Amino acid sequence: MDVSGGPAPPGAGPAAPGFRIAPSDPARGGAGPRTRVCADSATCADCLAELADPADRRYRYPFINCTNCGPRFTIIRDVPYDRPATTMAGFRMCARCRAEYDDPADRRFHAQPVCCPDCGPTLRFRPTAAASPTSDEPLERAAGLLRGGGILAVKGLGGYHLAVLAADGSAVATLRRRKHRDAKPFAVMVRDLATAEEMCCLDPTARLLLTGRRRPIVLVERCRCAGRVAEAVAPGTGTLGVMLPYTPLHHLLLGLLPGPIVLTSGNISDEPIVYRDEEALAALSPVADGFLAHDRAIHTRLDDSVARSVRGRETLVRRSRGYAPEPLPLPWDVQRPVLACGAELKNTVCLAAGRRAYLSGHIGDLENHETLRSFVSGIDHLRRLFDIPPELVAHDLHPEYLSTKWALEQDLPVVGVQHHHAHIASCLADNGHPGPVLGVAFDGLGFGPDGTLWGGEFLWADLAGFTRLAHLTPVPMPGGVAAIRAPWRMAAAHLLAAGVADPDRLAVARRNADRWDAVAALARSGAAPSPVGAPLTSSVGRLFDAVAALVGVRDTITYEGQAAIELERIAAPGDYGRYPASPPLPGGSLPPSGAGLLLPGADLIRGVVDDLRERVDPTVIAARFHSTLAGLTIDTCAALRDSLLGGPGAPGRPGLPACPAGTVALSGGVFGNLRLLGEIMDGLVDRGFTVLTHSRVPCNDGGISLGQAMVANARGQQRT
Known part of the structure; x- marks a missing residue:
């Protein structure tokens, strides 16, 4: 519908005085502003009262709704948002429902899904x-x-x-x-x-x-x-x-x-x-x-x-029903409309234009035809509802992601965005911060420009670009994807990388004795320049997997992040100290492009193994591992700020923006671990940092598409 109170359009005759509501004109198409498309809303208190009232004509009617509640986005076929453009089109309103719908004083005035037992769904x-x-x-x-x-x-x-x-x-x-x-x-x-x-x-x-x-x-x-x-x-x-x-x-x-x-x-x-x-x-x-x-x-x-409450703040883990497709306001302009295709796992897509970003609901993991079909239809629906034809398409760098392949097939300019840069850009957009910041991106894995799989990254980043300052020391992933499903494989790789003596005497090796030697040999081959079936990874998520297998929590998983979730659960509350692990002390110059300073993941593994040999309770080992990783992260941020970036309030070093490194952005699925997140946040604040975390979009890959859109926009502005 059109709501207007101004002059009548040319040829319309004399304007009627005052406010008027005119029927929507489908012929207008994309001309003029579109009606806002709302998210689905839970049943309101007024409707619940009618639902429970035996005297009400909608008593116990399962489809009761009004202007304040009910289905919205899930029933809209097209815009403008009028009943004929929804899945309610086939239900002709009875006289009483029509009277409510037409009455400006009624709670159901122009509620498009309005219905009752006489005329609605059954x-x-x-x-x-x-x-x-x-x-x-x-x-x-x-x-x-x-x-x-x-x-x-x-x-x-x-x-x-x-x-x-x-x-x-x-x-x-x-x-x-x-x-x-x-x-x-x-x-x-x-x-x-x-x-x-x-x-x-x-x-x-x-x-x-x-x-x-x-x-x-x-x-x-x-x-x-x-x-x-x-x-x-x-x-x-x-x-x-x-x-x-x-x-x-x-x-x-x-x-x-x-x-x-x-x-x-x-x-x-x-x-x-x-x-x-x-x-x-x-x-x-x-x-x-x-x-x-x-x-x-x-x-x-x-x-x-x-969603969950994180220190009293609403924090989304998956943004879908009830939120999508309501736009996220942005503090900066998106000058050329961008379509961002998201990641492979927990996929969402983002359409950004002006000062708004429209995220799809949760699409899922793009690993089968049906999910890919949902991905494509979701993009088409967003474009049609908001009448935003994209001029740029942003995608992940991983060449085998289905979302990347789809993006490269479009007849539009494309912008490839590194996975962890997108994570940090997403956190910046979530907080309305343009950067630069010291970004910490911990997750399962993402494709790096050097051909390895990143996931334990310290980046100096703004929306347009990043420099990799430090990262977890890479280790092989024996069997590639097979190592994700079998954390014991990552235990073998990390034990070898840490130089642990007689790793085959540990319980994890005995439990997997039939394949241990073969996997260990594969892990050793991954150290070669051209690994076969054992790509190198700096992933913190895979480090969690290794420790979970070492302490006997889980050798194999049936869903993403299972080993890490269960390791977090068993960690004993309280402070049990840290394993010896010191961050590398950076010198006065930047590391080579794409390289970065190496964090000693081996120190954590050796500490865990020493505790295992001393028969320390696994709950204590899990607690120490969390605290050590948190401490290593905090120390690394402080070392990077104080040595490489020149200290609090100092100008940047050559090759970096002249900006103090006093803000840290935390992103990536590992930060769904509230124990680790809390310890890192507290430690960073104690060291004088301002800490940015996610709230409006997930820290996991569900927020990647927002970051991709912001990077593509920033790069486009640099070129103009």
Whole structure:
């Protein structure tokens, strides 16, 4: 719709006095400003009151909504945002709904999804096997299936979810087996905030996240979950992903159940969430015992967002439903519209123009055709909704990423952005800081300009460029990708690199004796100039993997970051000291381009091994490892500032911008480890640094696309 109060357009005749609302003109296309596209919003208090009122005509109607709540982005097919351009187009409003829709004084005035039992979507229940119904009411049948230990597929706002009773360990185990998700934590939906308070430790920020309009999954410390949540829901972690109902359907379903439910994405492991009804039946029938669905179509698939409170600050782990596609305001202009294609894992895309950046929802890992199809359709949808034709395409440097290959196929200028530079640029944009800063990028891996796999980086960076000042000493990854899935391989590589005597006498070698010698030989070959199957990596994430395997936490993983997450969990609280590990003292000149000063990762490995031989408890070893890595990071930042960059407030050295190195930006998936993050932040502040961390976009690869867009824009401005 068009909202105007100014002069009538030429040829329109005399202007009517005052304010008027005119029907949108589809013929206008991209002319003029576009209507803002809003994120989906949780059911508001007014609608919940009507939902529970037996006298209200929408009593227990699972699709109740108003101007303040309900589906938005997931039902929009095109702009302008009018009902004919949504998936509600096929539901003709009844007279009473039309009267509310047309009344400026009504809460449902121009609420595009407005509906009621007489004219709106309807709920249905479908069992996957023949069964004798105990009720004709879909909600009652669905609740009965869950109470009986069954698995239910539920159609949500952005796709299908799979649900079981959270306290039913047998049902959770069955869900894991059918979904092929061995250990990755499931999220839990609870009835209300009081239930969440009874189960978990919540601070004020977590409470606001749980009850706000966005309703993400909130990662919280679990305190009193015994009997309410089976251990198999989130094994090996000290946190629980909790959310409150965000649709009327969720509220009604939870009201019929004895406790919380697991609510996890409706997909088979590593595939995107299914959202079309026919595809859901085909894909989820082998998993679910029944379907609770409806006839309102979903146009845009969208996973749940994930957030947590970090020292009282809202921090996103996954930015999706409830946030996308709302723009991130920028403090600088994007002069040429940029499309940034993101990374391979946790992919998002970003479309930036003017002073706004529009991020897609979570797309997932670009490792199969279906996710790539979601990636391409998501780009097309963003471009159409915001009428922003990109003039530049930004991509990761890794030549084998599907997002990189797609970018290079476009008939547009392309800008390749190094993975860890994009991480730091993302953190700068998240904080509205143009740089330069001392950037610390710790993650699993990213392709470096030197052909090795980076991941433990200290960069002097602004939005346009970077210099690699220091990094973890590279070690081989025996077997390449196989080493990611098998942390014991990284243990072998790090032991050899550290020169540990008789590494085959350690428990990790005995547990993997059948392949240990072969992997060790492969690791040795990686030290050669042309490694075969053992690329060099400076990754901190792979260092965590090695230590996790050494202390017996995990030799193999079933999801990304599993070993590091479990190592963080077992780390004993308190201060247990640090292993001897001193940062290299830089001289007065810059390291060669792409080289950088080497951090002694071997010192940490030798300290861990010494403790193992002294039979120190693994919980203490894990604590010392965290503290040593944190201390090494802090000391390196201080050494770089005080020696290489000239000290606090001093001008930069030749080849670096003339700017004090008093600000550190922390980015990369490793900083999802709150123990490590907290120790590094405290230590840096004690040394006089200002510390930038993520909040509005994830520190992991889900924030990469924003950084890529900012780098491409900055480089474009340099060339003009």
